[in-house]
Amino acid sequence: MKPLKSKISITLDSDMIAILKQLAEEDDRSLSQCINLILKNHLRNLNHQKNTTHDL
Template identity: 50%
Template sequence: MNPKPLKVKVSITLDSNLVEKIIEMANEDDRNFSQYINYVLKDWIKRETDTDVKG
């Protein structure tokens, strides 16, 4: 069984309208803000990595 990855606390500044939209989307996906950001970034990185490999 794989252990959960370690979490690191970070601080970033985002546009308020972006934060509002992320909160809305996170709520629709039944996730909190941090969980949703983590989910979206993992998905984006996976797609970017797959695209780079495929050409």
């Protein structure tokens, strides 16, 4: 079962929107899917870094 999704409203810099739209188009994804994937990967990386640093 797919995770539930919620709608939010955010304000982004125009240049960031242009970059995100380009990335989404290149990957044949919606802007929303692209942003969600980028955030997921970033949070996963932060968690990995936190766990790696904690193990030192």
